[in-house]
């Protein structure tokens with residue numbers, strides 16, 4: 001008989017689990033509280049710019065092998081677009097200095113030995129100084145493992161780790177930073193090509209997954225928020241969606257809970273989860289990028305940290321953006337546009353814009369919060385956890401989300 005699995009939450013982790021299990025011929029039922037799949041990784045039409053925008057600019061790297069395998073499994077790997085080799089243009093808007101970090105396309109970090117491809121004014125010894133991150137224990141702070149000053153820090157390590165951890169790097173988890181460094185900088189240019197869903201996050205990473213699930217006969221239920229579990233005999237016995245809407249779970253059926261940390265903690269009392277979160281600020285400007293503008297530019301010395309060029313749109317990202325949450329929107333838009341003009345070499349009045357401030361974009365990637373991440377297995381035999389906040393060994397990223405979904409799906413498969 002076909003086995004049944006209920007997946008709660010249609011973010012990337014829930015979708016990854018659902019796709020894997022549907023491909024393994026499970027009868028999948030996906031339950032999503034909102035009217036749209038994608039969670040923190042989604043697109044929508046924005047009236048202010050008259051464009052379809054993403055809630056946030058999402059960068060993947062070619063070494064994100066689970067995320068790429070997920071895209072391949074839903075037929076959209078080609079929608080993740082990037083340069084042939086791992087090149088990252090940077091600009092310091094305080095001095096106007098521009099440089100290209102060129103990691104090449106090798107499987108080894110050979111770029112480190114070529115002065116012309118390193119960050120300007122840095123030497124091999126500076127990079128060797130990062131090695132303590134690679135073997136740092138989970139309880140160590142980045143600031144205790146490496147020097148958080150100097151040219152290499154300001155021009156590469158700080159922007160990279162801030163984007164990856166979403167906290168000011170010195171207070172971040174050296175264990176998580178080390179995982180990022182191992183899987184990117186140390187894995188050579190071939191693992192570092194920047195990839196962007198140019199046609200939008202939903203078009204590339206979300207809608208094709210939902211379509212695949214429907215084609216395979218899965219039930220995809222939007223506006224279907226789980227209110228609680230009914231446990232019996234050490235298992236989930238029923239899912240309660242409010243009122244009379246209850247679904248009985250047969251003894252061989254499984255449940256994957258792929259909701260964010262806060263709802264997970266209230267759905268499963270006693271579950272240990274991260275409790276502190278950080279914001280990410282994105283702004284989108286309706287503006288045709290100059291033809292030669294790189295798809296992504298690292299920006300040093302301003303409010304803006306990364307500048308993205310999309311068709312008809314310039315867009316920026318600021319990590320750990322909690323300090324900007326209460327800044328008046330118009331004032332923030334003006335300040336960001338000034339940075340965009342300097343970084344992108346463009347001029348003009350403030351074009352139509354939108355600012356998206358995701359307050360709880362990621363859990364705070366500090367050692368203290370990292371220690372609160374649970375694994376995928378719960379105290380209930382047929383209930384598994386997924387989500388970027390579970391113990392994936394990575395900061396909150398798409399790669400971590402897909403890994404968690406894959407892991408939960410594998411545990412369901414192992415129940416056979």
Ligand SMILES: Cc1cc2nc3c(=O)[nH]c(=O)nc-3n(C[C@H](O)[C@H](O)[C@H](O)COP(=O)(O)OP(=O)(O)OC[C@H]3O[C@@H](n4cnc5c(N)ncnc54)[C@H](O)[C@@H]3O)c2cc1C
Pocket residue numbers: 008009010011012013014031032033034036037038039040041055056057058059060224225226227258259260263280281282358360361362386387388389396397398399401
């Ligand atoms: C602005 C921003 C920028 C980012 N940039 C990057 C980046 O550049 N690169 C990168 O790799 N990652 C980035 N991330 C992180 C990435 O988006 C997340 O790690 C990932 O999307 C999390 O997926 P998830 O499935 O774990 O959780 P979520 O996306 O939060 O999905 C959980 C889903 O569960 C649903 N849900 C909640 N409660 C219930 C309930 N009771 N019943 C049913 N459904 C429920 C929610 O509605 C949601 O759809 C960024 C995140 C943000 C917000």
